[in-house]
Amino acid sequence: MSAKFGILVVLIYSIVAIFAPFIAPYGEREILGRSFELWSDKYPLGTDNLGRDMLSRMIFGARNTIGLALSITILAFLLGSLTGMIAAALGGWVDQILSRIVDVLMSIPSLIFALLILSIFGTSVPYLIATITVIDATRVFRLARATAMNVVVMDYVEVARVRGEKLDWVIRKEILPNITAPLLAEFGLRFCFVFLFISALSFLGLGLQPPSADWGSMVRDNASLITFEDITPLLPAGAIALLTVAVNFIVDWLLHKSSGLKDVS
Amino acid sequence: MLADAKKNSESESSATLLEVKGLRIEGLSEKGWQEIVCGVDLKLKRGEILGLIGESGAGKSTIGLAAMGFARDGCRITSGEIIFDGIELCTASEEQKRKLRGNRISYVAQSAAAAFNPAHRLLDQFAEGPVDHKIMSRTEAKEKGRQLYRSLDLPDPDNIGERWPHQVSGGQLQRMMVAMAMSCGPDLIVFDEPTTALDVTTQIEVLKTIKEIVTARNVSAIYITHDLAVVAQLADHLMVLRYGNLIEVNSTGQILEAPKQEYTRALLNARTRHEQTTVQISDAETLLSINSVTAGYGNGLDILQEISVSVERGRTVAVVGESGSGKSTLARVITGLLPPRSGEIHFQSESLPPALAQRSKQQLQKVQMIYQLPDVALNPRQRVRDIVGRPLSFYLGLSGKKREHRIIELLEHIELSEHYIDRLPDELSGGEKQRICIARALAAEPELIICDEVTSALDTIVAKAILDLLQRLQRELSLTYLFISHDLDTVASIADQVVVLYAGRIAEQGPKTAVFQPPFHPYTRLLLSSVPEMRQGWLEETLSTHEAKAGIAREVKITERGCPFAERCPVAIPEICVRDRPPLQTPASGHVFACQHAPEMLLDHFA
């Protein structure tokens, strides 16, 4: 049930994200009316501080935010799981070096790390993606390495090694398919942490470039209204929360599906 | 209701303790709920032992657990009655059943290593049941535990309970679990394959304990196993199960002497030793020769010490020994996974580089291996096509139609239809998985196949079929096997040459006929006498022998000097055996054994 709900939500979000220009009543950056207009037929969710249509911003925000979060999460998983598996499969000094590098990166507070990098290189989208990717990849590395360690000791990996298979095969065909479940579970959480990280960065003034709309920055921009009992900031925040819950429902279901059946014997 | 139950138990105290009527249980699989126990009836009187026999998937464990009113996650009891001492367990509340479990009905699991919580001391786990069921105080419970340990001849009974599960050997742990099952003084114990995972020598030790407990304390028991020979030593009645159906019920004697059903006969047959004469090849080429190899892990002890073995083309060399004797280490040395500390390995008179990474593809192709546990030897995410097809494309460069064709051919070799090509390992039975492993090894077109305990995780009937298959393949494809096993029965049926390994050293080595006939090395003798025989009374006889008393219930220990078997040896010469390396003797050509005694002396000893 909850999985169906999750899939439905993700589906709707994807449609909204893909077809944003066709769905949104107004343009992403179009300045239409006065600041903070109330909800009306003309502006279903009112306008933001610059008089842009909130609904349209939300819809385009879906596109930017999901696109950004998805690409960062995917990149982080590529980088993190690959290096994690290499560390587990090769062991020895390769493992030591990779693990120590990750240790170092993880011991630097991530916000500070991002602050440093983004201040040095500027907050263009590629650097934003690269920075968060690296930070996220360290967490993925730990998980991938730990789970891959359990797989590496399996006889079928030994079979492949004794056959004389190269590292690439061992990782791709023997290890990866067997650690997808925990990686997937982490994917769900990481995905939502990316939103949060972007919004935390925009709290420190290092988020996405304006006038592009993204939910994280939208939450930040309107957050102060919440203490005056205005629900505007709840919209983007709620959108993030709903997506997070939905994605995790799906992940939980996938996990349950892949592990649940093994219980029966 | 309660009064009724009480009356029942009084009036029928000598009669039925447990009655199961029309029990049906379903299990959840990918295809939904499916019946795994299809209407089983059973009756158990007080003091009686009932054996439940069948292969895996027969529903034995499910029935055994149902007798406790318990269904595993993903299982459900759909109909039938389970009446334990007048209490209907199917309708009883969870709380009621909880009060019975561990208290009046207890359970002994297959693997004590897995069934003891690694985080608690053994005696605490013993005491937990009686304390939680409010039968006795913690101190009383612990005292009772120590008494039981003492009466079961466990070593250091006063302190062994203070140890952690991992600090106790497998056999002792299994016995302590039997003791734990007795902690509340139950009416019924369910034994779920309690010796299956053990070495033959250890198995005797556990069987002895069970026998003592059950007979001496007049407890009823359900004994679940796939090994008829084992249960024959204990049970009064046997029930043969297959695919959740009852095949045959009868007294043990009747089943052994005059089985009525075909399937029961097959079960009996699988345990009957059949000596097979192998094809004699004259002037056989030496395929593999291992020259005084010494090996070990990290900085630890030498697990293997100066091992020399040679394998001739088309023959089967069996390496025998208990767990810890270094058999699997030998396999790892040959495959290059563990480079030896000293010594050399030649293959077809060519020296094999010690480490895997240094070996060429051709060298790797020539030696293939089949593992003990097909479950972990097959990647659960790969289909049969990929598993079997990979060596074809990797070593032989086959692809497309040719590869597909060859895979089907290999499947035919291992007696599986081509429909199996798209299956995942999870969709295969244990025997089928092992066949796929064989096909994978064959696909590489190797010269030598190392079989590492390939049958010990399988049911007897399935194991026999696998052995038959291996032998057929050897005849048809003139394969060479290095066969590693702890089961002398298996070895006897397949080997040409036998190497008996003890604590990393060769105890005896030679043609099967020479090794399995007197004069015996004392260790060989112990192993042989521990193999259960398909007749009642075997256990008592064996336990009374000299070597069993000395040899069982001990662990394999690697020693720096002397004969490692000395402390278990019934004929050990004090001081000398512990101090000096036993000399190698060759009573006949190709037959070597390491013992202080001369062959003639041993002949006398074991006469």
Added chain:
Amino acid sequence: MIHILKIVTQRFALGLLTLFAISLIITFGVELLPGDLAEAILGQGATPETVKVFRTELGLDKPAHLRYLSWLYGMATGDMGVSLANKREISELIGIRLSNTIFLGGFAAAISIPLALFLGILAALYRNTLYDRVVNTFTLTSISFPEFFVAYILILFFAIKLGWFPGISNVSTNLSLGDKLYRSMLPAATLTLVVVAHMMRMTRAAIINLLASPYIEMVRLKGISPMKIILRHALPNALAPIVNVVAINLAYLVVGVVIVEVVFVYPGLGQLMVDSVSKRDIPVVQACSMIFASVYILLNLSADIISIVTNPRLLHPR
């Protein structure tokens, strides 16, 4: 015991190595940042002359590697140096902030860890029930809101509407413990909401994972009550993964609370570090990052030690 000592020493050495690497990265990272302390402090008011004088005064005219080496020497001899910006002893500067940070982190941990364990255990016990779903959804929702947003919502309800707790927590050293707790209630609650989900999910997962193991089936067949099974049999074995996650979250409570500090005007270490980075006050940044990294390393190390100590296999080898 010797075994553990060996691991600890080994980890300790690795930790020192990590610290060294971090100090290098941080120094040269900050060095790479455009501008320096002189420009940053003078801000809009910086002219080439004043900046030059300021730099000389600060010693920023010396090459970076020399400054790093002298810092390293000071560190090795236990001298953290003085802040470039206001010449105060860094140890004194950080001391107050660190104790504030640890106080807040400790407070949040004292609420969140027992809460996470409690919720997680219950969720494992009543898995796939309504309770499980509700707790799961709630915690997931709470972590999907940005921290500052959670903070604002808490302020709205508990400070503005109900007036139970102050909206900002300007704790100073001379407050009584009760006052301090009262004033840091909302930031601690915010942090709790942020970290509890992760720990709770891990607790639940680790316990459920173990519930399938044979020894749990064994105790069930011994007729032990479900609650005791989880507390006595599953939990001790699930401790290692749980402790690991707890350690990560504890580290977060110390290291990652910059935003909560900003929102609640809480004088913690994170704020100090962000200020110092933006002002390029390298010695302070160095000292802060050393402390953060040490916290991270020490927490991980203690998690490892707890894993060993709670695992009899490692504690009592055969």
Added chain:
Amino acid sequence: MDSKIDHIKEQLMSGRITRREFAQRLMVLGIAGTSAGTLLTWAEKTQAAGKRGGRLRAGIAHGSTTDTLDPATYENGYMSKINYAIHNHLGEVDHTGNMAPELAESWDAQNGAKTWVFNLRRGVEFHNGKTLDSDDVIASFQHHMGETKSPAKSLLKQVKSIRKDGKYTVVFELSGGNADFPFVASDYHIAIKQAWDGGKISPNDGIGTGPYVLKDMEMGVRFFGTRNPNYFKSDRGWFNELEMLSIVDPTARSNALATGEVDVIDRVDLKTAHLLARKSGIKVEETTGTKHYTFPMRTDTSPFDDNNVRLALKHAVNRDEIVEKVLFGHGVVGNDHPIAPSQPFHAATLAQRTYDPDKARFYAKKAGGIKVKLSAADAAFPGAVDAAVLYKEHAAAAGIEIEVVREPSDGYWSNVWMKKPWGACYWGGRPTEDWMFSTAYMGGASWNDTFWKNDRFDKLLIEARAETNQAKRREMYFEMQKIVSDKGGVVVPMFANYVFGTSDKVAHGTMAGNWDLDGDKFHERWWYS
């Protein structure tokens, strides 16, 4: 006569004379009867409301752990408020924008405003009991001269020498005439501190002559001071205790005020100012001053070296919308020069430039099309990024393409300002026209962020500085404003008000607009009603 009355009115309001003195002086001037009565009632209202007592708690934006008490490093509003709490200066800007005496009782310009004589007030004591004299003043000035990191150094470059003429007189010799020198000499950096042995001040001692004595301070967190019992202004510094918290986050600031954690906050988040004002017990107030937000272009860089481009861009912005949406109405439109409407020489008759896409298109066409980048960060001014985004949209209507680049707030002043060709900038403004123009518009000035040079302008600037005839001066400044507006490199879309919130228990007189919170002197001037 009127001017004399005004003068003593001011003296009363700025607290230099008491109500009794006020009445006496009225009598001296020969004012009596009804008008005297009216004036006295007025004086009553202005003054008598002052009430001693209480602890004022303020939540102030800015503030950083890296702050120091050294006057040469004051760079943010938090420190400047602390500065005014602890210290005094030679003079202070009053609510009319004029210079009023503070530690200097009076001053005189001689020699074409090249020589300035400051007479110090007698009997003023530092917090540690030492009495102020001319050595202290000289030492305090020298802290910002010569080899120094002080940003005030460039201001004091015009000072050739300082010498004392007795214990209570200090004489400044300037290199050129400057009619506004008292303003310069009262710059907030130049806090008067005690000269210790060796004739130098101890910049970090936290000791001054100001209304509050520093008791406890944690940089970037909290300032705590108690009333200076010997404060020389008997009718100033009403609060017994002063606590100022650094609350950087605007939401946290308004929360603190809303929950009663503080009584005063500065820099109210404009977005929510109207909501905050609605809360009971809270007042949101504003003062109009010299603060303005600009978009300076580097006129030495293509394409901004072309005045057509500059004019096109000046016409391409809808100032009204920016004031409405970025300042939420808390400000007035600018006319592309830095002189505020509240300043005496503001060119009120200069035509206001309006949003005119056609004109913009015309100039853009002349320039051959415009496609530029605009760098902004909220560090430049709050809402700078929004303003830039709005600008972009406005210009788009005139066919001008602006790409908004959000720069990191961190390091904005060192990496973006005066580096990138076009950016956003903040000016707190300067109390005098001369000061403002000399700082940022004179050719070669170190803060000339448009890198603009206009000979006519520079000539007028020098002349006007020494000109003492007010009418002539007005004319000159008028022309300069026109030159900047038509030819300069800066777009000045708005003058921003200082918007702050207080609890309704806090009372005050007419407020000064030179800085936030009553010229940063709220703690000295306000009281609890």
